[in-house]
Amino acid sequence: MSLADQIMTFQFLHVLSVLVLFMGQGLIIPNGILASRSESAAAVRTHLSLMKLAEDFLILPAAVAIPITGWLIAWRAEISLGETWLTVAQTLYFAAFIVGLVYLRPLAIRLARQASDLPDGAAVPSDLRAALHKPLPAFVGNTLFLTMIVILYLMVFTPWEDQSSHEEPHSHDVVAHHRLG
Numbered sequence: 001m002s003l004a005d006q007i008m009t010f011q012f013l014h015v016l017s018v019l020v021l022f023m024g025q026g027l028i029i030p031n032g033i034l035a036s037r038s039e040s041a042a043a044v045r046t047h048l049s050l051m052k053l054a055e056d057f058l059i060l061p062a063a064v065a066i067p068i069t070g071w072l073i074a075w076r077a078e079i080s081l082g083e084t085w086l087t088v089a090q091t092l093y094f095a096a097f098i099v100g101l102v103y104l105r106p107l108a109i110r111l112a113r114q115a116s117d118l119p120d121g122a123a124v125p126s127d128l129r130a131a132l133h134k135p136l137p138a139f140v141g142n143t144l145f146l147t148m149i150v151i152l153y154l155m156v157f158t159p160w161e162d163q164s165s166h167e168e169p170h171s172h173d174v175v176a177h178h179r180l181g
Helices: 003-037 041-077 084-116 126-132 135-157
Strands: none
Touching (some): 003 041, 003 135, 041 084
């Protein structure tokens, strides 16, 4: 496999991972809103279990794959990980990843577990309802979503890019200007 094919493969996997991450967030956001507004235990349980499924099978795998595929692209395309736009994006990404892993993921697991024990016809217990109406998880989740938008901007438009590293084409069969897209 040529170097260009390797880079394109890693770019495809990188973009796919980003899309999967956004799909997961696209499931979590409305289901979080719907869970907080639902009156029945069955509806709350359904929304919280969908959030946990999105977290387990979309967001977490994609969140792990994104930096790996990004580093593989940088390695094969000879992009310095020290470039300002990339350093800022990586810092934001890992800060968001840690907040999601340490705060939002355990909260989603705890709420889904709490809701899974509720019988279908039951009302939503006051402690679960109170947890669903806390503003901090929604604020943190929305902030992480906006952070991902900023990171996407940095990856696509590469501001502050060191143009000197792209002045002459590589001796390989790749384009002289590489972007992590």
